[in-house]
Structures are given as structure tokens and as C-alpha cells.
Amino acid sequence: MVKLTFIGHVSKDINRTPTETVVAPGGGVFYGSIAAQRLNVPSVVVTKISSKDASLFKPIEEVGARLVILPSSETTTIENIYPSSNPDERKSRILHRADPFDLDDLERVKTKFVVVSALWHGEFPEKLLEHLRTQVETMAVDAQGFLRNVLEDGTMSYSDWEFKHVYLPIIDIFKVDSNEAFVMTKERLLEKACKRISNYGPKIVLATHKDGVIAYDGKNFYEAGFSEYKMLGRTGRGDTCLAAFLAALIDGKNVRQAVELAAKVTTAKMQYAGPYRGGEVS
Known part of the structure; x- marks a missing residue:
């Protein structure tokens, strides 16, 4: 039985680091679903792409996840530039955009757990969160x-979420990285930023930073560090981390255990380009 649905655009990614350029399938739902599936959580991806690009995303189905393709005139295509050794420093430019999701698309979501993993503001209109x-x-x-x-x-620019006070209260797990947390709170200290975001209502704030992952449940912080990793594995870090965290919770683990597993899986994934391969973490 499928337990987890990922909804969002996949993308054709052009990833540039100081040492190399890699063109690959990407997007949060791509990295997340493959990680979840390889952690034994049956998953489905609901996405929108042009039919001519469907073969690029076969790796989703090859690991056993189900891929639901909704028609679109374009496939979202993104260029990611990492100018330094800090994986949180990223410049992105979108070359093409697939069509946004609408209410009818939500009929495809038939699982108890869902991850909304959009690539750009407007891809998944806020009003759909209430229905979902x-x-x-x-x-x-x-x-x-x-x-x-x-x-x-x-080019893509980050700005605070105008309607965070409306929608954060209905979200169970809200995933940010250190830059996104700062954009939303203007707090440089990640723990303070997580607390401020938590005050808007999500049950758990899950935050990645260059050295590890933090979860805050409104009362306690849970933290685990990443081991040494490679810059070429940076793309998909947060998506893998969130998927592993959810996989642990679905398996009955507590938040502390989920954070620890997420850090281990994410570290393993960041040893190479592409999605989590499985097998490295017991």
C-alpha cells in the first residue's frame, strides 16, 4: 500500500559547482520520493511535465515508486550555481516552467502522508493547502x-511568505534551510529562527544547515550533524533529509530518532550527485 505522496514539479537541473557542471533530473519530489522508496516507504509522485521529457524521470519508477504525470506544455528547467564551498550559497535561474497545480490535481492524493515540494512560488497556490x-x-x-x-x-529571489500566518497553523512539518529561516525571521541564529517560525503554528520545524539538521517541536530541539560530504552531492540535500525524517516517523520512530536517521541518510546522499542510492544506512 502506498503510504506517502510527493506533489510538486520535477525539474531538469543544470548544477554548477566550482569544479564541475552536471545536468540531471531533479526537484524535491524526485530526490524525496527515491529516498523514501529506498527507505521502504512506498511512495507516489504527482507532477507536471512535458511528455517529451518523461523518460528523464524514469529513475522514480525504477526504484518502485509510482509516477503520476499530469500534462504540461513545458517541464520546469533550473540552473543552480554553487559559487563557493558553502552548500547554502546557491544562485538559481529558471529557464522553463511547467503549469501550476489546480484543485482537480489534488484528487490524485490518496495517502495519509503528503509532502508539498514546489520549486517556485505560484507552482502550488496557497489556497490548495487548505483543501489538501x-x-x-x-x-x-x-x-x-x-x-x-x-x-x-x-532569476529567483527569496522573500518572506506573505501568508505564513494563515497557512503555517495547518502544516504539520515545515521544512526550511538556514537561508530560508533567515528570510522568514531575520534571525541569524537558527534555533531562534526555528522558534519564531514555530510560533506561527506548525507542529514541527525541520531545518537543515551546512553542518546538520535540527527539528523543533515547540518544546524541544533535536539535532544531528552531517559527516564529511562532497559539494557535488549538495543538490537534493533538504529533500532527502525531509523524506528520511518522514520515513522514520511513518515507521514509528520518535522525533529524535527521525532526526538522527535523516542526518545519516542525507550524509550518505551527499557523497555523490543524484538521489539517495540506499544501502549505506542500516
């Missing part, structure tokens, strides 16, 4: 899809 909330037991949301705005020249 009524369909699932646990709703996890990646902040990126509500903070990252596409400008006229295709």
Missing part, C-alpha cells in the same frame, strides 16, 4: 515553494 489538509493525516511542506519567486529574467 482535509485529505491527509500529516502534511509536510517545503518552504522553498512559497519563498522563491521567479523574476522576469528567470
Whole structure:
């Protein structure tokens, strides 16, 4: 039985680091679903792509996840530039955008757990969160899809979520990285930022930073560090971390155990480009 649905655009990614350029399939739902499936959580991806690009995302199905493709005139295509050794420093430019999701698309979500993992603001309109909330037991949301705005020249700029006070109270798990947490709170200290975000209502704030992952449940912090990793493995870090965290919770683990597993799986994934391969973490 499928337990977890990922909804959001997949993307054709052009990833540039100081040492190399890699063109690969990407997007939060791509990295997240493969990680979850390899952690023995049956998953489904609901996405929108152009039919001509469908073969690029076969790795989702090859690991056993189900891929539901909704038609779109374009496939979202993104160029990611990492100018330094800090994986949180990223410049992105969107070259093409798939069509946004609408209410009818939510009929494809038939699981108890869902991850909303959009790539840009407007891809998954906020009003859909209210409808989705009524369909699932646990709703996890990646902040990126509500903070990252596409400008006229295709570059993407982060700004605070105007409606965070409306929608954060209905979210169970809200995923941010250190930069997104700062954009939302203007707090440089990640723990303080997590507390401020938590005050808006999500049950758990899950935050990644260059050295590890933190979860805050409104009362306690749970933290685990990443071991040494490679820059070429940076893309998909947060998506893998969220998927592993959810996989642990679905398996009955507590928040502390989920954070520890998420850090181990994410470290393993960051040893190489592409999605989590499985087998490295017991």
C-alpha cells in the first residue's frame, strides 16, 4: 500500500559547482520520493511535465515508486550555481516552467502522508493547502515553494511568505534551510529562527544547515550533524533529509530518532550527485 505522496514539479537541473557542471533530473519530489522508496516507504509522485521529457524521470519508477504525470506544455528547467564551498550559497535561474497545480490535481492524493515540494512560488497556490489538509493525516511542506519567486529574467529571489500566518497553523512539518529561516525571521541564529517560525503554528520545524539538521517541536530541539560530504552531492540535500525524517516517523520512530536517521541518510546522499542510492544506512 502506498503510504506517502510527493506533489510538486520535477525539474531538469543544470548544477554548477566550482569544479564541475552536471545536468540531471531533479526537484524535491524526485530526490524525496527515491529516498523514501529506498527507505521502504512506498511512495507516489504527482507532477507536471512535458511528455517529451518523461523518460528523464524514469529513475522514480525504477526504484518502485509510482509516477503520476499530469500534462504540461513545458517541464520546469533550473540552473543552480554553487559559487563557493558553502552548500547554502546557491544562485538559481529558471529557464522553463511547467503549469501550476489546480484543485482537480489534488484528487490524485490518496495517502495519509503528503509532502508539498514546489520549486517556485505560484507552482502550488496557497489556497490548495487548505483543501489538501482535509485529505491527509500529516502534511509536510517545503518552504522553498512559497519563498522563491521567479523574476522576469528567470532569476529567483527569496522573500518572506506573505501568508505564513494563515497557512503555517495547518502544516504539520515545515521544512526550511538556514537561508530560508533567515528570510522568514531575520534571525541569524537558527534555533531562534526555528522558534519564531514555530510560533506561527506548525507542529514541527525541520531545518537543515551546512553542518546538520535540527527539528523543533515547540518544546524541544533535536539535532544531528552531517559527516564529511562532497559539494557535488549538495543538490537534493533538504529533500532527502525531509523524506528520511518522514520515513522514520511513518515507521514509528520518535522525533529524535527521525532526526538522527535523516542526518545519516542525507550524509550518505551527499557523497555523490543524484538521489539517495540506499544501502549505506542500516
